[in-house]
Amino acid sequence: MKPLTTIPKHLAVVMDGNGRWAQKRFLPRVAGHKQGVEAVRNLIRVAGESGVTCLTVFAFSSENWKRPEEEVTFLMELFFKALREEVEKLHTNGVRFRAVGDTTALSSETQSLINEAQALTRGNSNLTLNVAVNYGGRWDIEQAVAKAAAAGRSAAFAEYLSFADQPDPDLFIRTGGERRISNFLLWQLAYTELYFTETLWPDFGEPDFKAALAWFAERERRFGKTGDQVRETTQKVSA
Numbered sequence: 001m002k003p004l005t006t007i008p009k010h011l012a013v014v015m016d017g018n019g020r021w022a023q024k025r026f027l028p029r030v031a032g033h034k035q036g037v038e039a040v041r042n043l044i045r046v047a048g049e050s051g052v053t054c055l056t057v058f059a060f061s062s063e064n065w066k067r068p069e070e071e072v073t074f075l076m077e078l079f080f081k082a083l084r085e086e087v088e089k090l091h092t093n094g095v096r097f098r099a100v101g102d103t104t105a106l107s108s109e110t111q112s113l114i115n116e117a118q119a120l121t122r123g124n125s126n127l128t129l130n131v132a133v134n135y136g137g138r139w140d141i142e143q144a145v146a147k148a149a150a151a152g153r154s155a156a157f158a159e160y161l162s163f164a165d166q167p168d169p170d171l172f173i174r175t176g177g178e179r180r181i182s183n184f185l186l187w188q189l190a191y192t193e194l195y196f197t198e199t200l201w202p203d204f205g206e207p208d209f210k211a212a213l214a215w216f217a218e219r220e221r222r223f224g225k226t227g228d229q230v231r232e233t234t235q236k237v238s239a
């Protein structure tokens with residue numbers, strides 16, 4: 001028998017393939033990032049409608065600074081513009097916005113916008129949208145170690161990580177054909193189901209999302225237990 005809840009509560013996404021999407025069309029790489037924002041907008045809607053309560057997208061990694069300067073500048077401006085244009089709509093739809101990462105490296109305008117968006121949407125509860133920006137899983141562990149040391153480790157280690165108040169991701173999706181984590185949520189992905197698709201991020205639409213959900217629904221999540229133990233508990237719960 002299938003588990004009772006087959007929709008992931010927390011979905012984490014690596015949106016890969018923007019550059020290739022553009023290059024296939026003889027467009028500059030940044031055109032792929034622009035189209036990628038449309039795919040994020042669409043995912044926020046369909047994920048919310050499907051019952052996902054927490055969505056984390058990787059917009060800019062600690063390592064993305066190594067890209068050509070024009071691309072870095074474009075990505076930063078794209079994030080700023082998208083947030084400025086979308087924040088009201090996110091708020092109307094009951095979305096709580098969070099930026100996760102070392103935001104101190106972003107422009108002061110972007111930091112102010114982030115603070116305003118977080119303050120405006122903090123009471124919303126339909127969907128939590130975490131945008132990882134200047135984020136890296138190793139950065140998160142390092143900053144948590146520093147905080148824990150400064151606090152004399154007065155709480156469980158995970159309490160010092162960026163996602164302390166959120167459940168670990170149930171499903172991870174990476175588009176663009178590569179099968180790696182790329183320094184995303186290193187601590188939090190310990191028991192996450194990992195889904196990889198060849199689809200390039202700007203092409204990732206509702207049918208692709210539904211395919212990932214269908215795949216997830218077939219997984220048996222054991223969290224270190226045996227399959228028999230898991231099935232026994234599921235049968236008891238549903239009896």
Ligand code: FPP
Nearest residue numbers: 015016017018019020033036037059079082
């Ligand atoms: C990876 O594709 C994608 C990124 C590094 C940036 C992702 C950003 C967006 C989708 C837009 C901004 C997001 C928000 C939330 C406003 P790639 O460039 O590595 O593609 P490639 O592997 O084909 O080169």
